Amino acid sequence: MRPCLTFIAVLLLQLPAAVLADDFAWPQDDPDDWLLAFVDVETTGLVPGYHEMIDIGIVMTDLDGSELGALFLRIQPEHPERTSEGARAVNAFDEDRWQEMQALRPAEAIAQIVSFHEQIAGEHNVLMVAFNSPFDTAFLDHLFRSEERSWRELYHYFVLDLPSMAWSLGLRGLTGTNLAQALDVEDEPHTAELHTGITGARLNARIYRALLDYRKGQQTYE
Numbered sequence: 410m411r412p413c414l415t416f417i418a419v420l421l422l423q424l425p426a427a428v429l430a431d432d433f434a435w436p437q438d439d440p441d442d443w444l445l446a447f448v449d450v451e452t453t454g455l456v457p458g459y460h461e462m463i464d465i466g467i468v469m470t471d472l473d474g475s476e477l478g479a480l481f482l483r484i485q486p487e488h489p490e491r492t493s494e495g496a497r498a499v500n501a502f503d504e505d506r507w508q509e510m511q512a513l514r515p516a517e518a519i520a521q522i523v524s525f526h527e528q529i530a531g532e533h534n535v536l537m538v539a540f541n542s543p544f545d546t547a548f549l550d551h552l553f554r555s556e557e558r559s560w561r562e563l564y565h566y567f568v569l570d571l572p573s574m575a576w577s578l579g580l581r582g583l584t585g586t587n588l589a590q591a592l593d594v595e596d597e598p599h600t601a602e603l604h605t606g607i608t609g610a611r612l613n614a615r616i617y618r619a620l621l622d623y624r625k626g627q628q629t630y631e
Contacts, residue, residue, distance in 0.1 A: 436472065436536075444477065444533045445470045446526075446564060447617065449540065449609030450548050451500040453486055454493040457547035461486035463502050463512075465522070465549075466607030469529045474618035478529040481607035482521055483512035484552070501601035515555050526563045537564040540571045540585055540613050571613055574620055578627065585612050592619035 436443045447468040454460030467480045486492075489504040496502065513521065526535070537560075539545040546568055549560045572583050575591075582588045589596040594615040597608040 436534075440472050442533055443472055444530055444535045445472060445474070445538050445569070445617070446530075446535050447538045447610045447613040448545050448549065449606045449613060450545050451502070451604070451606050451609075452496060452548055453489065453491055453502060454496045455544075457544075457551050460491055460493070460496070461488060462548045462552050463500065463507065464606045465518070466605060466610035467522070467525065468607075468610045468614045469525075469535070470614060470617075474614055474621065476614065478525065479607065479610070480522065480525040481605065482518050483507055483510055484518045485512040485514055487515070487555075497601075499601060500604055515552055519553060519556055519558060523562065530563075535564050536567060536569055538569040538571065538613060538617065540609070540616075542568045542570040571616055571620075575616075578620065578624060580623075585609070585616065588616050592616060592623060594619045 434442055447470065449466045450462050451464045452460050452462050462484055463486055464481070464483045469477045469479070471477065485504075485507055489502075492502055537546065546560070553560045553562075572588070575582065575588055580588060580591055582591055586596050586599075589612065595612075597612040598604050
């Protein structure tokens with residue numbers, strides 16, 4: 410088999426079964442069959458595969474951004490000695506403190522993430538939404554790969570990115586704080602001990618809802 414055909418075959422195997430079904434309905438055709446998962450992670454650094462996820466927040470919503478459920482987990486990394494000082498300044502990671510707060514091992518964290526997804530999403534298709542989505546998807550990928558699993562068990566092949574949505578509407582901010590200010594929504598805490606995946610995920614959901622309102626306002630004057 411030629412290399413390009415091999416790649417396509419592997420890609421098709423990774424796609425959710427619904428994508429390959431004849432009766433598959435896209436969000437524009439059947440919005441009630443789709444949900445959004447706003448995902449934000451904190452890590453020991455910026456390099457996926459070398460640095461690790463130390464917490465994750467997930468807020469599940471409908472396509473209008475109405476919250477259906479939320480999950481927050483702390484995760485004990487296998488290599489805490491790799492933590493960068495920049496990351497520690499952002500999220501206050503400390504190995505002993507994480508143990509005191511009963512941080513989960515990767516396998517336990519994956520099990521709880523999957524259980525949350527099954528409980529809230531059921532048979533719905535779910536689009537992952539993140540702020541600078543390649544960062545979060547890369548760390549989520551490495552977490553699941555550590556247990557020989559795939560994050561695509563949960564989320565659709567396509568991933569949405571909030572700064573890209575904002576950019577298309579003329580908002581050029583590339584940070585959560587900048588967009589929160591531009592859209593007049595509450596920012597997340599920037600004290601390291603209070604800055605977590607769930608505060609980020611909730612901010613992402615607020616920004617998303619504000620972007621929907623912002624677009625409605627633009628349409629009013631078009």
